[in-house]
Structures are given as C-alpha cells and as structure tokens.
C-alpha cells in the first residue's frame with residue numbers, strides 16, 4: 178500500500194476538471210417551475226425534466242401535506258419488511274391501471290429499477306441486447322449480469338436484426354432487447370413498433386425505459402400507449418421524477434414478472450420504501466395527467482413552436498422528436514460558454530458535452546415545459562439569436 182491518504186483524489190479531480198468533466202452544483206431557491214431563482218439570479222428554466230409543470234402543482238402539494246399528516250414523515254423500513262404501506266399498494270395498483278399492465282411495483286428511483294431488476298432478468302445462458310445510447314442505469318444493470326451482451330447502433334434496426342439473427346443461432350435460454358423509450362440527449366423516440374416486431378420474430382423479449390416518455394408520449398400515458406403496445410412490451414420501467422413531477426421508480430408487466438422482480442432485485446429487497454407522501458404525490462400526479470389533458474397538449478405545442486423557431490434561426494436540433502430539443506453547437510468549450518452566457522441573460526440551460534455525447538456534438542439541451550408561455554419561448558429565442566451571432570454559431 179503506497180498511499181495512506183485521500184490526497185490523490187485532489188489530482189484525480191483536477192484531472193477531470195481540466196478535461197471539463199466536472200459538475201458545478203447550481204442551487205434552486207424555491208420550487209422547480211418555468212421561472213426560478215438559481216444561485217440568486219432569476220431565470221427561465223430550460224433544464225428540468227418537470228415537463229408538465231407538476232412538481233409545484235397545488236394537488237401534488239396538497240397530497241403531500243395530507244399524507245404527512247396521516248402517515249408521518251417516513252416509511253420506517255425496507256419495502257420487503259415493514260415499509261410498504263397501504264398508500265404504496267394503492268400506487269402499485271394505480272400504475273398498473275395507468276399503464277394498462279397486469280401488475281406494477283415501485284422502487285426508490287428509476288435508477289434502482291434498472292440497476293436492480295435487469296441483473297435478475299437474465300443470467301448465464303441468456304443474452305441482453307442494448308441500444309448503444311441507452312441510459313447509464315441500464316448500462317450498470319447490464320454490467321451486473323452474467324448474461325452475454327450485445328450492443329446495436331443507435332436505433333439501427335438492421336443491426337438489431339443482425340444481432341437477433343446471430344443470437345437465434347445459439348442456444349440461448351432467453352434474449353431481451355432493452356431500449357430507452359425517449360433518448361435523453363437527442364430527444365428522439367425508439368422505433369418501438371419495429372423493435373417489438375423484430376424481437377417477436379426472433380423470440381426475444383422487450384424491456385423499455387419510459388423515463389422521458391411518461392407524461393409526454395401517448396397522451397401522457399407513455400410509450401406503451403403511443404405505440405399501442407401496452408400489453409406486448411414485456412418489461413416497462415419508468416420514473417415519477419420527470420414528467421409526473423413526483424419521485425420514485427416503477428416497474429410494470431405481467432403479474433409474475435412483477436412478483437419475480439421485487440422478490441429478487443436487491444435494490445428493492447434491501448432498501449427502504451420511499452416516504453408515504455411520495456406515494457401520495459405520485460398518485461395525485463397520475464390523476465392530474467388524466468384530468469388536465471391540456472397540459473400534455475401545451476407541452477407539445479411549445480415543443481413544436483420552439484423547434485421550428487430555433488431551426489429557423491439556423492440551429493441544428495439533430496434528431497429531436499419530443500420536448501427535448503437540443504441546439505447542437507459542436508465544440509464542448511463553446512457549448513459551455515454559450516450556457517454560461519445564457520445564464521447571464523437569465524436563462525438556465527444545460528450544456529451537454531463529451532462523454533455524454535460525441536466530442537463534436539456538444540449541445541445545449543432545451544427541455545420544454547407545459548407552464549412556459551409563448552412570451553417565455555420568444556425571450557429564449559431572442560437570446561439564442563443574439564448569442565448565436567456573437568459566438569458565430571448561426
């Protein structure tokens with residue numbers, strides 16, 4: 178043992194920092210909504226996953242307060258032992274109804290679903306087939322299995338078919354194709370119908386991560402509804418922390434798939450249930466999505482308007498098909514400079530750089546919100562026009 182102190186982490190950190198791979202934490206002073214105060218500066222929020230503007234919705238706030246009065250502040254135990262309360266069970270049942278699946282269960286987070294469940298779905302003698310742009314939590318889940326793994330080029334159905342064909346020649350017990358529903362860096366939608374058809378043709382199962390699709394696709398019901406595949410997709414996971422404005426991961430599918438998942442995933446068995454008021458908030462969120470369909474519509478209206486206008490300014494929005502609309506800048510340093518200049522102009526946006534995207538595809542990721550007005554969007558567009566010219570981007 179050569180080093181007895183943690184001093185070397187300073188060098189390791191500085192090394193990361195020099196490469197531009199470190200994060201500076203920005204603090205929101207108050208609720209997450211389209212107009213926020215970030216580190217003392219009033220900003221329009223362009224970087225949150227709160228697509229439907231539900232995180233501060235009166236019904237969700239009320240549900241939280243009432244549940245705290247009724248159940249206290251915390252669940253007091255693991256999901257598996259004594260932490261699951263009737264309000265959690267109500268949530269499980271409501272998710273299954275909402276997603277039109279036989280059954281559902283929740284986990285602390287979406288990350289805990291992918292990292293905990295995927296390793297239980299496949300083992301030695303199986304193969305997991307994953308899109309190259311899948312979320313990091315899927316990558317971690319896949320790495321924890323003893324199954325064989327194959328990656329196909331992003332949304333490349335020819336490559337997926339090739340992998341499936343190869344796999345079908347071997348004696349695998351099972352094959353599972355895993356994909357994000359909406360890809361978080363580009364805002365494009367998985368070709369779920371083609372993926373399902375190919376998987377079906379070669380006898381493989383399908384697993385979809387609907388994190389950025391919930392509240393967004395299929396009138397808010399998610400990717401299953403969007404493609405009319407609610408019953409066909411074998412494993413659906415998602416999160417309440419994005420479009421729903423709540424918190425926590427979910428896993429849905431057939432009765433025995435779900436039972437098997439929570440009986441084997443260590444991130445469920447050995448970890449605390451999220452607080453009861455979180456379950457109440459999530460229940461309220463699904464009710465609002467159903468009762469206020471104008472929110473989903475407004476989100477999409479905003480997305481369409483913003484995409485058209487930012488493209489007409491000369492920005493490249495890549496493959497965007499959803500309320501995630503990147504403005505591709507190219508160079509990482511330039512993207513970071515642009516994000517900083519936008520902050521100075523009162524717009525809080527995130528620069529996404531390598532390794533999250535290719536080196537020459539650094540970008541600002543613009544995330545739309547149902548609570549944004551046309552005036553907000555025009556303000557943002559004027560800033561893009563001004564800074565785009567200043568930085569020679571348009």
Ligand SMILES: *Cc1c(COP(=O)(O)O)cnc(C)c1O
Pocket residue numbers: 285286287288289291312314357361386388389415416417418425426
């Ligand atoms: C955000 C996200 C997750 C993680 O969800 P959390 O509930 O925030 O842990 C998983 N997958 C994808 C694709 C995501 O975007």
